Amino acid sequence: MQISFTLNGRPTTVDVEPATLVAELLREQLNLTGTHIGCDTSQCGACVVHLNGLPVKSCTLLAPALDGATLLTIEGLQGAPGSNQMHPMQEAFREHHGLQCGFCTPGMLMTAVALATEKPNLTEAEVRHGLEGNICRCTGYQNIVISVMAGAAAMNAAKGE
Amino acid sequence: MGNVIGIGASPKRKEDQRFLTGRGNYVSDIKRPGMTAGVFVRSLHGHAILRGIDKSAALAAPGVVAVLTGEDVAADKLGSLPCGWGISDAKGVPMKEPPFPMLAQGKVRFVGDMVAFVIAETPEQANAAAELLTVDYEVLPSVVGVLEAVRPGAPQLFDDVPNNICCDWELGDKAAVETAFRKAAHVAKLSLVNNRLIGNPMEPRAAIAEFEPGTDRFTLWTTSQFPHVVRFLMGALVLNIPQHKLRVVAPDVGGGFGVKQFHYGEEAVITWAAKRVKRPIKWVASRSEGYVSDRHGRDHVTEAELALDEYGKFLAFRVNTLANMGGYLSTFGPNIPTNLYGPLLGGVYTTPAIYCNVKVVFTNTVPVDAYRGAGRPEATFVLERIVDVAASEMGIDRVEIRRRNMIPKEAYPYQTPVLVQYDSGDPMGCLDGALVAADVKGFGVRKAASASKGKFRGLGYSTYVEACGLAPSRFAGRLGARGGLYESATVRVHPTGQVTVMIGTHNHGQGHETTFAQIVSEKLGVSFENVDIVFGDTDRVQFGMGTYGSRSLVVGGAALSKATDKVIAKGKKIAAHLLEAAEVDIQFEAGNFSVAGTDRTKSFEDIAGAAYVPHNYPLEVLEPGLEEQAYYDPVNFTYPGGCHIAEVEVDPETGTVTLVNYTAVDDVGTVINPMIVEGQLHGGIVQGVGQALFENAVYDEGSGQLLSGSLMDYCMPRADHMPMMKVETHSTLCTHTPMGVKGCGEVGTIGSPAAVINAVVDALAHLGVTHVDMPATPNRIWRLLQNASLPVAAE
Numbered sequence: 001m002q003i004s005f006t007l008n009g010r011p012t013t014v015d016v017e018p019a020t021l022v023a024e025l026l027r028e029q030l031n032l033t034g035t036h037i038g039c040d041t042s043q044c045g046a047c048v049v050h051l052n053g054l055p056v057k058s059c060t061l062l063a064p065a066l067d068g069a070t071l072l073t074i075e076g077l078q079g080a081p082g083s084n085q086m087h088p089m090q091e092a093f094r095e096h097h098g099l100q101c102g103f104c105t106p107g108m109l110m111t112a113v114a115l116a117t118e119k120p121n122l123t124e125a126e127v128r129h130g131l132e133g134n135i136c137r138c139t140g141y142q143n144i145v146i147s148v149m150a151g152a153a154a155m156n157a158a159k160g161e
Numbered sequence: 162m163g164n165v166i167g168i169g170a171s172p173k174r175k176e177d178q179r180f181l182t183g184r185g186n187y188v189s190d191i192k193r194p195g196m197t198a199g200v201f202v203r204s205l206h207g208h209a210i211l212r213g214i215d216k217s218a219a220l221a222a223p224g225v226v227a228v229l230t231g232e233d234v235a236a237d238k239l240g241s242l243p244c245g246w247g248i249s250d251a252k253g254v255p256m257k258e259p260p261f262p263m264l265a266q267g268k269v270r271f272v273g274d275m276v277a278f279v280i281a282e283t284p285e286q287a288n289a290a291a292e293l294l295t296v297d298y299e300v301l302p303s304v305v306g307v308l309e310a311v312r313p314g315a316p317q318l319f320d321d322v323p324n325n326i327c328c329d330w331e332l333g334d335k336a337a338v339e340t341a342f343r344k345a346a347h348v349a350k351l352s353l354v355n356n357r358l359i360g361n362p363m364e365p366r367a368a369i370a371e372f373e374p375g376t377d378r379f380t381l382w383t384t385s386q387f388p389h390v391v392r393f394l395m396g397a398l399v400l401n402i403p404q405h406k407l408r409v410v411a412p413d414v415g416g417g418f419g420v421k422q423f424h425y426g427e428e429a430v431i432t433w434a435a436k437r438v439k440r441p442i443k444w445v446a447s448r449s450e451g452y453v454s455d456r457h458g459r460d461h462v463t464e465a466e467l468a469l470d471e472y473g474k475f476l477a478f479r480v481n482t483l484a485n486m487g488g489y490l491s492t493f494g495p496n497i498p499t500n501l502y503g504p505l506l507g508g509v510y511t512t513p514a515i516y517c518n519v520k521v522v523f524t525n526t527v528p529v530d531a532y533r534g535a536g537r538p539e540a541t542f543v544l545e546r547i548v549d550v551a552a553s554e555m556g557i558d559r560v561e562i563r564r565r566n567m568i569p570k571e572a573y574p575y576q577t578p579v580l581v582q583y584d585s586g587d588p589m590g591c592l593d594g595a596l597v598a599a600d601v602k603g604f605g606v607r608k609a610a611s612a613s614k615g616k617f618r619g620l621g622y623s624t625y626v627e628a629c630g631l632a633p634s635r636f637a638g639r640l641g642a643r644g645g646l647y648e649s650a651t652v653r654v655h656p657t658g659q660v661t662v663m664i665g666t667h668n669h670g671q672g673h674e675t676t677f678a679q680i681v682s683e684k685l686g687v688s689f690e691n692v693d694i695v696f697g698d699t700d701r702v703q704f705g706m707g708t709y710g711s712r713s714l715v716v717g718g719a720a721l722s723k724a725t726d727k728v729i730a731k732g733k734k735i736a737a738h739l740l741e742a743a744e745v746d747i748q749f750e751a752g753n754f755s756v757a758g759t760d761r762t763k764s765f766e767d768i769a770g771a772a773y774v775p776h777n778y779p780l781e782v783l784e785p786g787l788e789e790q791a792y793y794d795p796v797n798f799t800y801p802g803g804c805h806i807a808e809v810e811v812d813p814e815t816g817t818v819t820l821v822n823y824t825a826v827d828d829v830g831t832v833i834n835p836m837i838v839e840g841q842l843h844g845g846i847v848q849g850v851g852q853a854l855f856e857n858a859v860y861d862e863g864s865g866q867l868l869s870g871s872l873m874d875y876c877m878p879r880a881d882h883m884p885m886m887k888v889e890t891h892s893t894l895c896t897h898t899p900m901g902v903k904g905c906g907e908v909g910t911i912g913s914p915a916a917v918i919n920a921v922v923d924a925l926a927h928l929g930v931t932h933v934d935m936p937a938t939p940n941r942i943w944r945l946l947q948n949a950s951l952p953v954a955a956e
Contacts, residue, residue: 097837103364128880
C-alpha cells in the first residue's frame with residue numbers, strides 16, 4: 001500500500017507492506033539508520049521517534065499508521081532552522097558526556113526532547129521517571145540525567161529569546 | 162603548534178557527533194549489493210540427541226537460498242570453535258575440552274545451541290522457512306545448576322567428561338592454610354551464590370559476510386571487541402582461510418562488556434556460508450536470541466572460610482567454588498573463574514596464606530565466559546562479604562577490621578601468596594577518602610530519619626583490587642593462554658603534519674578516539690583536531706588483541722606512547738640534518754625541534770614535510786617517510802583498587818531495597834580524560850548494582866529452559882533505580898606502564914556488588930540477617946523478613 005506523511009519536514013510517499021513496522025521502514029526502506037532496534041519487547045527505547053510531536057516506540061507501530069502524519073527521527077533533530085547547529089539537547093549530551101557507545105542515544109534524545117517540551121522545568125526525579133522506557137547499559141544514567149536537565153534548560157532559554 | 166589538548170584535559174568526545182546525529186555505522190546499518198538474509202535455527206531443548214534434520218520443506222519455501230546444518234559442517238571438515246585458554250588441575254592434567262561445533266552435531270547441549278542456518282532473499286522469508294525445518298530431537302533430562310551437575314547420577318553432557326567436571330583447579334598453599342586454620346582464634350564461614358548474569362549490550366550481535374570470487378577474499382563485518390582475534394581464531398582454526406584472504410571489520414559497536422569478546426559460531430557459519438551461496442549474507446540477532454546465545458557471566462556457588470587471630474588479623478583464607486561453564490567452552494571460559502579469580506582473593510589485605518579450589522563444571526546452559534570484571538567481581542564479593550561476617554561475629558567495627566589488615570602504602574610492591582605482585586596502591590587512602598566523601602559520620606542521623614519513616618537503613622563497604630591491563634604474555638602463557646596479549650599501534654604522520662593512528666584495541670563506548678588523540682596531541686604537540694584514531698578493521702590496522710580486561714589504555718596506550726616516541730626520535734634525526742647540528746643537541750618540545758641553546762628551530766610540520774619531500778634529507782642513512790609502529794607487551798598486570806560505600810533503605814512492608822547513596826574512591830593511576838573516566842566508573846558501578854539488586858538469569862532445572870529470556874523477565878537497571886553517585890579518584894601511579902595508567906573500565910563493577918549487599922545486610926542485621934544472596938529483590942527480602950526472628954515493623 002501507498003502511504004504519505006511528513007518525514008523530518010519533507011513530504012514523503014512510500015509503498016509499504018502493511019505489516020511493516022515503522023522502525024523497519026525507516027531503516028530498511030528509507031535508509032535512516034539512526035533509529036535503532038535494541039529489543040523485541042518494546043522495552044529498550046532505542047527506536048523512539050516523534051509521531052505528531054509525541055514520542056513513540058517505532059518498533060511497535062505499523063507503517064500504515066503514518067499515513068497523513070508527521071514524523072520526526074533523530075536525523076531530523078536540529079537546532080534553529082537554517083542554523084546548521086545541533087539541537088540544544090544534542091549539545092547538552094555532548095557537553096555532559098551523556099553517551100558512550102551511542103546505541104541508545106537516538107532514542108534517549110528523542111525521549112528527552114519530548115520530556116522537556118512537555119514540561120519545561122523538569123526535576124531530577126521527573127527526568128529519571130521519564131526515562132524509564134529507555135535503557136542505557138553504558139553510562140549508569142547519571143550523565144544522561146544531567147544532560148537532559150541541561151538540555152531542557154537550554155531549550156527553555158532558547159524559547160525565551 | 163595549534164590546539165594541543167593533552168593528558169588531564171576533558172575535551173568533548175570526537176566520536177559524539179556521529180552518534181548524536183544518528184550517523185553511527187553499526188553492523189546492522191550496513192547494506193551490501195545483492196545481500197541475502199540469514200536466520201539461525203536454535204535448539205528448543207536444553208539437552209537432546211539430534212536424530213536428524215529434514216530440510217526439504219524449508220528448501221522449497223519461497224526465496225530460500227540455502228539451508229545448512231551440522232552435517233554440512235562435518236562434510237566440509239571444518240574445525241571446532243577454539244578455546245583460547247587451556248587450564249590444568251593440580252597434577253598438571255589438562256582440562257577436558259570437548260569439541261564445540263559451530264552447528265550442533267549429534268547432540269544439542271543448551272537452549273539456543275545452533276542446529277541450522279537458513280538463508281533467503283529477505284529476513285521474513287528466512288524466518289518463515291526456518292519454521293518449516295523439521296528437527297528430530299530425542300529429548301534428554303537437562304542439568305543447569307553446578308551443585309546438581311556434579312551429583313552422582315546427574316545427566317552427563319559428554320561421554321568423556323565424568324561428573325561434568327571440566328577441570329578441578331587449585332591455587333595456593335593448601336598445607337599452610339590448614340596449619341593457619343588450626344591456630345585461628347576465630348573462623349568465619351560463608352556460603353554464597355554469585356548469580357548468573359546476561360551482559361545485554363544495547364546493540365544486539367550482528368554479522369555480514371561476503372566472498373569475492375575474483376580475489377578469493379572474505380570480508381566479515383561483526384559486532385566484535387577484537388576483530389584481529391576473530392580473524393585468527395576463525396580463519397586459522399575453524400574455516401582454514403589464510404589470514405591474508407580474510408578481512409574482519411568491527412565498525413561502531415554498541416557496547417560490549419565482554420559479550421562481544423568471543424569468537425562466536427555465528428561468525429564462522431555466516432562466513433563459510435557466504436562462499437557457498439556466493440552472495441553477501443546478513444544476520445542480526447533479536448534481543449530474545451541474544452539471551453539464549455550471548456555468552457553469560459558469573460554463576461558460582463562458593464563456600465569460604467576466613468581464619469583470624471584474636472585481634473581480627475586475617476591468618477588464612479580458604480575458598481571452594483563450583484563455576485558454571487555452560488554447555489561448551491567459550492573463548493576465555495575456563496580462564497575466568499580460575500586465573501582471574503583465585504589470584505584476586507588476597508584483595509587489599511595482608512592475608513599470608515590463601516587456598517582456592519575451583520571445579521569448572523559443564524551444564525545445559527549457554528556457555529559462560531567473561532562479563533565486565535570477569536572473575537574479579539566474584540573474588541571481591543566473596544572476600545568483602547566474609548570480612549563483614551567476621552567483623553560482625555568478632556564484634557569488631559567493619560572499617561576497623563579492614564584497617565587492621567590492609568596493605569600499607571609503604572609495603573608496595575607487595576607480593577601476594579596467590580601469584581600476583583601489586584606494583585602500587587594506597588588502599589587506606591582510598592578508604593579514608595571514601596569515609597569522608599560518603600559522610601559516614603552523618604549516617605546515624607540518616608538511619609534515625611529512615612527509622613522514623615518505618616524504613617531500615619544500612620551502610621556497606623567494599624574495598625577491592627583488580628588485576629587488569631591484560632596481560633604480560635609470558636605470565637599468561639604459564640597460566641594457560643594460547644595467544645599473546647600485547648598490543649600494537651602505528652602512528653602515521655602525513656606530509657602536512659596531521660596524524661592518523663592505527664591501533665589494535667576496539668572502541669565501543671570507551672572514548673578511545675578522544676583519549677588516544679589526547680596522548681598524541683600532548684606528545685607530538687599537534688592539534689587535537691589533527692589526530693584521528695583508526696580501529697576495528699584488519700585491513701587498516703596492523704594487528705591487535707582488542708579491548709577487554711581494562712587493557713586498552715594500559716596496553717594499547719603504551720604501544721601508542723612508544724610509537725610516538727619513535728616518531729620523535731626519527732624527527733630528531735631529520736631536524737639534526739636540516740639544522741646542521743648533532744642529533745644529541747636536538748630538543749623536541751611543544752611541537753618544535755630545536756638546537757639546544759639556540760633559536761634555530763623546525764616545526765613538527767616542517768619535519769613531516771621534509772620526510773615526504775626528501776630533497777634536503779640524509780637519504781644515505783635515513784629512510785624517507787614519517788610513520789612508526791610499536792608493539793607493547795606489559796611486564797605485569799596493573800592493579801587498580803579502591804573503596805566503595807553504598808547506603809540503602811529497605812522498606813519492610815514490601816521488601817524493596819532502594820539505593821540512596823553511593824560513593825566510590827578509586828585508584829586508577831594517571832587519568833588522561835577525567836570526564837571519560839568518571840563515565841566509565843558510573844557505568845561500571847551501575848552494572849554491579851544491577852547484579853546486586855536486579856539481574857538474575859534463571860534456568861528451569863530438568864527442562865533447561867531459560868526463564869529470564871527477555872528484557873521483560875530480566876531486570877536491567879533503569880534511570881530511576883539510581884541516586885546521583887559520588888565518584889572520586891585517589892591515584893597512585895602504576896610503576897611499569899609508560900604513563901602510569903592502570904585502567905578503569907571494570908573497577909565500578911568489581912567494587913559495587915559487595916558494597917550494596919553489605920549495606921543490605923547491615924540494614925537487616927538487627928533482625929539476625931547475616932547474608933543475602935544476589936539479587937536482593939523485593940521478593941527475596943520480603944521472605945527473609947517473614948522468617949526473621951524479630952517483628953518486622955521498625956518501631
